[in-house]
Amino acid sequence: MPHWYPVMLRLDGRDCLVAGGGEVAERKTEGLLQAGASVTVVSPSATRRLSEWAAEGRVRWLAREAAGADVEGAALVFAATDNPSANRMIADAARALGIPVNVADDGEAGDFLVPATVRRGDLILTASASGAGPAFASRIAGELAEAYGPDYEDLVKTLKEIRLLVKAEVPDASERRALLRAAAGDEAIAMWRSREGMADKPRMLEALRRIANRRGSATETNG
Numbered sequence: 691m692p693h694w695y696p697v698m699l700r701l702d703g704r705d706c707l708v709a710g711g712g713e714v715a716e717r718k719t720e721g722l723l724q725a726g727a728s729v730t731v732v733s734p735s736a737t738r739r740l741s742e743w744a745a746e747g748r749v750r751w752l753a754r755e756a757a758g759a760d761v762e763g764a765a766l767v768f769a770a771t772d773n774p775s776a777n778r779m780i781a782d783a784a785r786a787l788g789i790p791v792n793v794a795d796d797g798e799a800g801d802f803l804v805p806a807t808v809r810r811g812d813l814i815l816t817a818s819a820s821g822a823g824p825a826f827a828s829r830i831a832g833e834l835a836e837a838y839g840p841d842y843e844d845l846v847k848t849l850k851e852i853r854l855l856v857k858a859e860v861p862d863a864s865e866r867r868a869l870l871r872a873a874a875g876d877e878a879i880a881m882w883r884s885r886e887g888m889a890d891k892p893r894m895l896e897a898l899r900r901i902a903n904r905r906g907s908a909t910e911t912n913g
């Protein structure tokens with residue numbers, strides 16, 4: 691049994707190869723485009739959306755069967771045809787070059803899985819059942835999407851601004867840590883949501899210090 695290790699990959703501008711042009715290839719390609727990757731699809735046929743993306747120049751589509759040499763230069767490879775032996779051939783070629791490969795018809799034959807994903811700007815929520823139940827992972831992601839609605843995109847943007855402010859203004863590491871923890875708590879989040887006083891940075895920092903102090907003394911009393 692493999693033990694999977696979750697990571698966030700940086701793929702902007704990196705070449706990725708998708709072998710296959712069906713629904714699965716389309717889904718993988720869409721995720722790669724969201725990450726800014728440069729995608730080449732190799733497949734005799736393509737879904738309507740994939741061929742639209744090719745026509746718009748958003749992906750490169752080579753309309754033929756995939757060959758082992760197609761993996762050369764790719765940062766990631768997706769073996770997503772409906773032909774298990776073609777998928778295995780692509781996976782072997784990738785592995786021979788040390789390129790991580792995802793295998794659509796047999797997850798455990800690959801080096802990585804693609805989890806079900808909800809994107810809210812910089813907030814990325816994923817669910818994986820390590821291949822035990824993709825439909826189950828998808829259902830959990832649906833629940834996450836309900837719990838963390840589209841408004842979280844702005845919230846995370848605000849948190850990023852606050853993080854930059856605190857890092858720039860607070861030289862003391864332990865105070866910085868206390869402020870950044872307070873910034874992620876309920877009280878501060880309610881404030882960020884209303885964007886109350888956001889334009890006034892010194893006031894914002896003051897408010898955060900008050901929240902952090904209250905939290906600090908609450909911990910002392912409880913602990």
Ligand SMILES: C[C@@]1(CC(=O)O)C2=NC(=C\c3[nH]c(c(CCC(=O)O)c3CC(=O)O)Cc3[nH]c(c(CC(=O)O)c3CCC(=O)O)/C=C3\N/C(=C\2)[C@@H](CCC(=O)O)[C@]3(C)CC(=O)O)/[C@H]1CCC(=O)O
Pocket residue numbers: 717718721792793794795796797798802803804805806807817818819820821822823824825826827828831
């Ligand atoms: C999450 C998601 C992400 C994505 O693909 O983007 C994803 N599969 C999704 C949907 C889905 N896939 C399948 C069904 C039909 C119901 C069912 O079979 O359960 C549904 C449900 C549906 O369509 O609603 C069939 C299926 N999938 C795999 C196999 C082969 C095998 O078992 O190994 C077969 C059987 C093929 C057959 O026999 O015909 C394999 C994999 N699918 C994975 C990911 C990886 C493990 C995920 C994890 O747990 O981490 C893994 C291992 C490899 C990989 O692809 O990375 C995406 C949901 C997107 C979303 O809705 O958010």
Ligand SMILES: NC(=O)c1ccc[n+]([C@@H]2O[C@H](COP(=O)([O-])OP(=O)(O)OC[C@H]3O[C@@H](n4cnc5c(N)ncnc54)[C@H](O)[C@@H]3O)[C@@H](O)[C@H]2O)c1
Pocket residue numbers: 709710711712713714715732733734735736737754755756770771772773776793794795824
């Ligand atoms: N991992 C997942 O999320 C998931 C979900 C459903 C199904 N599957 C598995 O993935 C496979 C693909 O699913 P789909 O719905 O995209 O199938 P599909 O039938 O819609 O598409 C298959 C694609 O593969 C292409 N193809 C076939 N042989 C090829 C070759 N030698 N080189 C390049 N391209 C080739 C076809 O032209 C077609 O575009 C299924 O057979 C199934 O085993 C995986």
